[in-house]
Amino acid sequence: xxxxxxxxxxxxxxxxxxxxxxxxxYENLLENSPTEIRKExxxxxxxxxxxxxxxxxxxxxxxxxxxxxxxxIRLRIYRSKGKQDLPMLLYFHGGAFIYGTPEQYDxxxxxxxxxxxxxxxxxxxxxxxxxxxxxxxxxxYDALLWISKxxxxxxxxxxxxxxxxxxxxxxxxxxxxxxxxxxxxxxIRHQYLLYPPMSxxxxxxxxxxxxxxxxxxxxxxxxxxxxxxxxxxTQPPKYAVPLLAESFENLPDATIIVCELDPLKDxxxxxxQELQKANIPVHLAEIKGAVHAFDFFSCPLSHNFYxxxxxxxxxxxxx
Amino acid sequence: xxxxxxxxFGGIENLIYKDIxxxxxxxxxxxxxxxxxxxNPVDIKVRNRTAPLAEDLAHFDPLILGWDISGEVVDAGNKxxxxxxxxxxxxxxxxxxxxxxxxxxxxxxxxxxxxxPKNISHTEAAASAMAALTAWQAFDRYxxxxxxxxxxxxxxAGGVGHFALQIAKHIGAYVIASSSASNRDxxxxxxxxxxxxxQTIRFEQTLEDIDFVLESVGAENFQKSxxxxxxxxxxxxxxxxxxxxxxxSAQAKHLHACYFMSVYSNSSDIQYIASLLxxxxxxxxxxxxxxxxxxxxxxxxxxxxxxVGKVVVKL
Numbered sequence: 001x002x003x004x005x006x007x008x009x010x011x012x013x014x015x016x017x018x019x020x021x022x023x024x025x026y027e028n029l030l031e032n033s034p035t036e037i038r039k040e041x042x043x044x045x046x047x048x049x050x051x052x053x054x055x056x057x058x059x060x061x062x063x064x065x066x067x068x069x070x071x072x073i074r075l076r077i078y079r080s081k082g083k084q085d086l087p088m089l090l091y092f093h094g095g096a097f098i099y100g101t102p103e104q105y106d107x108x109x110x111x112x113x114x115x116x117x118x119x120x121x122x123x124x125x126x127x128x129x130x131x132x133x134x135x136x137x138x139x140x141y142d143a144l145l146w147i148s149k150x151x152x153x154x155x156x157x158x159x160x161x162x163x164x165x166x167x168x169x170x171x172x173x174x175x176x177x178x179x180x181x182x183x184x185x186x187x188i189r190h191q192y193l194l195y196p197p198m199s200x201x202x203x204x205x206x207x208x209x210x211x212x213x214x215x216x217x218x219x220x221x222x223x224x225x226x227x228x229x230x231x232x233x234t235q236p237p238k239y240a241v242p243l244l245a246e247s248f249e250n251l252p253d254a255t256i257i258v259c260e261l262d263p264l265k266d267x268x269x270x271x272x273q274e275l276q277k278a279n280i281p282v283h284l285a286e287i288k289g290a291v292h293a294f295d296f297f298s299c300p301l302s303h304n305f306y307x308x309x310x311x312x313x314x315x316x317x318x319x
Numbered sequence: 320x321x322x323x324x325x326x327x328f329g330g331i332e333n334l335i336y337k338d339i340x341x342x343x344x345x346x347x348x349x350x351x352x353x354x355x356x357x358x359n360p361v362d363i364k365v366r367n368r369t370a371p372l373a374e375d376l377a378h379f380d381p382l383i384l385g386w387d388i389s390g391e392v393v394d395a396g397n398k399x400x401x402x403x404x405x406x407x408x409x410x411x412x413x414x415x416x417x418x419x420x421x422x423x424x425x426x427x428x429x430x431x432x433x434x435x436p437k438n439i440s441h442t443e444a445a446a447s448a449m450a451a452l453t454a455w456q457a458f459d460r461y462x463x464x465x466x467x468x469x470x471x472x473x474x475x476a477g478g479v480g481h482f483a484l485q486i487a488k489h490i491g492a493y494v495i496a497s498s499s500a501s502n503r504d505x506x507x508x509x510x511x512x513x514x515x516x517x518q519t520i521r522f523e524q525t526l527e528d529i530d531f532v533l534e535s536v537g538a539e540n541f542q543k544s545x546x547x548x549x550x551x552x553x554x555x556x557x558x559x560x561x562x563x564x565x566x567x568s569a570q571a572k573h574l575h576a577c578y579f580m581s582v583y584s585n586s587s588d589i590q591y592i593a594s595l596l597x598x599x600x601x602x603x604x605x606x607x608x609x610x611x612x613x614x615x616x617x618x619x620x621x622x623x624x625x626x627v628g629k630v631v632v633k634l
Contacts, residue, residue: 007465011587260463283570286551288463300460300585304577311578315566 008214008261009289015297016214020044030096030223034129037099051106056081057114059106062154064146066139073139074124075147076102077154078113086119087160087317088147089192092140092169094293096224097128100169108295108306116313119156121147125172129227133240137175144176148186162190162316163252167293168224170196174242174271177251188252190316195257195292196271197264199243200225200233204266213261216292221263243271248278255283255312259290283312322422323614324381328368331615334421339381342419342426349402349432350394351425355445356632357387358617359478366618371559376417385420386411388427389435389444399429407435409444410589411452415581421614423634431584436597444596446603446629447482451592453557453582454483457533458490460588461577462553466491468530471522471547473540475511476502476627479557483533484509485601492531497522502627505604523547533557541565545572555580604628 016022024040053059058081063072079086091109093100102122109120125139144161151158165173170193177191195216202221211218229236236244256272258265265286272284287294287305295302320341326333344350362384364370376382389409392402402408410432412418412425419425435444457479458464470487474480475496487494488510496511503514515522523543530552532544537558544554545568553575561578569576595601607630609617620630 007463009463011460284573285570286573286575288553288575300456304461308577311566315563 011299092165094167097228164192198267206266210263346396354441383419386418387448389441411448433593450478
């Protein structure tokens with residue numbers, strides 16, 4: 001059946017329209033002054049009521065050494081108090097490689113870390129356009145090495161590392177799985193990719209049909225990749241664009257969630273297909289009625305998805 | 320007031336008639352004089368402690384079953400804006416939670432109620448709460464049924480099923496209704512495009528390319544349903560007790576799956592149901608009406624698992 005914008009879940013659409021973030025002109029800013037988006041988002045976030053940290057949750061920020069000795073990388077860690085040997089989820093926030101913060105996920109991770117007894121480690125990686133590829137991936141890889149080496153110190157289980165991300169964060173997560181496979185220093189058990197951009201080519205049928213979808217347009221995708229890859233966009237370097245990998249063998253098992261009304265959905269499905277061709281177990285699901293980043297808007301669709309995520313993680317961890 | 324208290328989890332003998340205080344209301348609630356109560360399978364499953372919800376309710380004393388009511392507003396908290404004393408209202412009260420509907424009076428958040436359409440009786444309105452909301456939320460909240468879709472509705476003559484069939488037709492979908500042969504005419508009259516007699520036909524061998532399945536039978540029926548779905552189709556299941564193999568089968572086909580849907584009280588949904596009832600687009604079918612002192616009989620009827628449409632208790 002043809003996917004059309006009229007199929008957006010009405011309650012989701014209402015929640016998006018009501019959101020102050022909907023007032024930010026992401027598309028034009030991405031083209032003309034991408035870093036302005038960070039400022040606008042921070043201004044809005046300052047107006048929000050601070051979230052109360054649940055009683056049984058520890059949230060702390062730590063700084064770990066980057067491979068480049070002059071810098072540190074901030075990790076924001078969510079974990080239930082007093083538990084040891086927790087599985088660790090290394091997470092990459094979304095934001096077109098350009099904006100977004102770990103804190104924007106507090107409202108999800110405060111609950112998720114308790115509901116599934118999972119330590120979530122969200123990486124405050126360097127952003128484009130000041131820091132194009134491979135900066136974000138390198139920060140993420142350094143964070144991966146650190147949590148593997150010092151898992152004991154933070155109460156994590158070094159043999160139970162998952163990686164995940166939303167949107168452009170999922171791209172970075174997927175890039176890291178490929179890098180980690182080749183370097184063989186750390187084993188990642190599972191990759192959890194939410195509505196990931198997977199190719200800079202923007203030629204899939206969903207990209208064309210849904211070019212003007214709410215929350216993610218083709219034009220925004222073009223600018224996102226331009227800022228991230230810059231002059232290398234015609235010949236992206238190794239690992240930058242997950243779908244361009246030469247081999248998909250020996251990558252971690254995957255969960256890939258795509259949204260019915262997201263132009264990026266076919267890229268997500270193609271990545272799933274490539275993994276499956278390489279005999280990697282993949283759980284691919286398409287959320288009906290959803291648009292890109294729908295889980296940020298309070299409505300039954302996103303509440304149901306939250307419940308579904310708990311099931312998915314429980315299944316990943318019990319395997 | 321008279322109320323039916325669940326003395327302990329178990330059989331119908333634990334439904335005890337008692338005189339207790341009328342419920343208090345808070346500022347967002349109304350007090351309703353109950354005129355009709357509809358009985359749902361979950362009433363039985365909480366009574367005999369087979370629903371997960373029973374554990375959440377175990378600490379209530381007294382524990383009063385029932386969620387679906389229709390009645391008259393006799394008192395309203397000072398923050399209630401939508402209803403006034405004298406209004407006729409219906410709805411599913413406080414699900415998932417303690418509904419306390421088996422009583423002469425019940426308190427309810429105004430968010431859980433809608434005005435009873437004038438063209439239907441209290442019996443019909445009470446019948447059209449949980450079951451109709453379940454059907455609607457399955458097609459609109461947990462899954463997304465679209466007009467070009469082919470939908471398979473299991474148990475289509477039952478409480479949820481007969482509403483689901485009508486709502487799916489209203490959405491514009493092609494409806495394949497499964498039921499026993501004796502209810503064939505009933506479901507075709509409700510608008511089904513195709514009937515499947517589940518007792519003589521193996522649907523999993525005859526159907527394919529289905530977009531959406533509403534699964535309410537349980538056990539192996541889930542995986543059979545998965546077999547007839549298109550890749551990226553939708554399955555919404557109403558029963559608890561799905562297995563890891565059920566999940567895997569759905570995942571292998573990349574389904575949009577809801578393994579155990581839970582209906583929830585919600586203002587806009589009950590108002591939408593009210594509008595469908597008011598315009599005659601949705602019609603409840605009530606097969607049995609019992610008196611308040613026959614609650615045990617109503618439970619036995621639902622327990623047969625063969626009820627056509629709904630069972631209602633009148634006060």
